[in-house]
Structures are given as structure tokens and as C-alpha cells.
Amino acid sequence: MxxxxxxxxxxxxxxxxxxxxxxxxxxxxxxxxxDDPTPDPDPNPGSGSGTGITGTTTGTAINFTVDMANSNNTKLKTNGNYIITGDVLVARTTAGAYVALSKICTHEGNPVQYRSSSNDIFCQSHGSTFSIAGAVTNGPAVSALKTYTVTVSTDGNTLTVKA
Ligand code: FES
Incomplete structure (x- = not known):
């Protein structure tokens, strides 16, 4: 009826x-x-259900996994891309290596970004640059970015990032 x-x-x-x-x-x-089933992609997925990020992404006890099969993180399977989750920037360098660093610039604490054009870390607030190993390559920042250990799973689909 x-x-x-x-x-x-x-x-x-x-x-x-x-x-x-x-x-x-x-x-x-x-x-x-x-009830739109296709929400806009979030460039900064954070952690939690549905983001493909599981674990602690902020503070001093960084320890999380990144599911690169999740649509929020598949870009990490391509060289020259990065994501920011919590306090951490995770990048796949132009050479295909995974690196994870603090996203917090050591100058005044603003967020940094990965630049594939120069394969480095850049803070657009005042122009500081850092190597992918975290070292200052241009001021005004004077201290290195904290780096984290990144391990890739055997199947290449999961990253584990730890302090
Ligand atoms: S906060 Fe990054 S250069 Fe000033």
C-alpha cells in the first residue's frame, strides 16, 4: 500500500x-x-574509526598505524605525497622512502608541510625549511623537527609510526 x-x-x-x-x-x-554517502575528502584525516589511522597521533607517546588501503591514505602509495594526522606529518619522499616528523615547526609552532618539488619540509609562516631527516636547512627555526620511526608491513599496505 x-x-x-x-x-x-x-x-x-x-x-x-x-x-x-x-x-x-x-x-x-x-x-x-x-545522508550523503560520499563525504568530501579530508586532507588531515586525524585518527579514529573510518580514517585508516589507529593509535596515538598526538603528544609524546606517538604510536599509530596508517592503513594505506583506506581512501584517506592511498596517496601515501605514490612518491611525493604526504598526510598530516594529529601532530605528525607522514610523507613518501620523491625517492619512495617513508618519513614521519613532527608537524610542529620549532620556530613558533605552526604546521609544516612536505614539498615534493624540493623533497624537504617547509614552514610557510616564516620560511623555515628542514631536511626530510628533520635538520634545519633554513631559519629562522634553529632546532630540528622531531622524527619518528616508520615501518612498512610486508604487504606494503600498513605503516607503523612510533616515537
Ligand atoms: S613558525 Fe615556522 S618558520 Fe616561524
């Missing part, structure tokens, strides 16, 4: 039926936009 037939069977007036029909149509429209 269709919705209209059901409501008619209840003995409701035409105006009442129209009110129900409009309400039903509006709710359907709202539901379809709110």
Missing part, C-alpha cells in the same frame, strides 16, 4: 493529506542530503 492510500484509508481530509505529503517530501529531501 502506498503512503497516500494508507493515509486515505485513515479517513483524513484532502488538506490533511497534502500536509502529510509535503512533510514527507521535505523530510525525504533533507534525508538525502544529510
Amino acid at each position: 502506498k503512503r497516500g492510500e494508507f493515509l486515505k484509508s485513515l479517513g483524513l481530509s484532502t488538506s490533511t493529506l497534502m500536509a502529510y505529503w509535503c512533510l514527507g517530501t521535505a523530510m525525504t529531501a533533507c534525508g538525502s542530503s544529510d
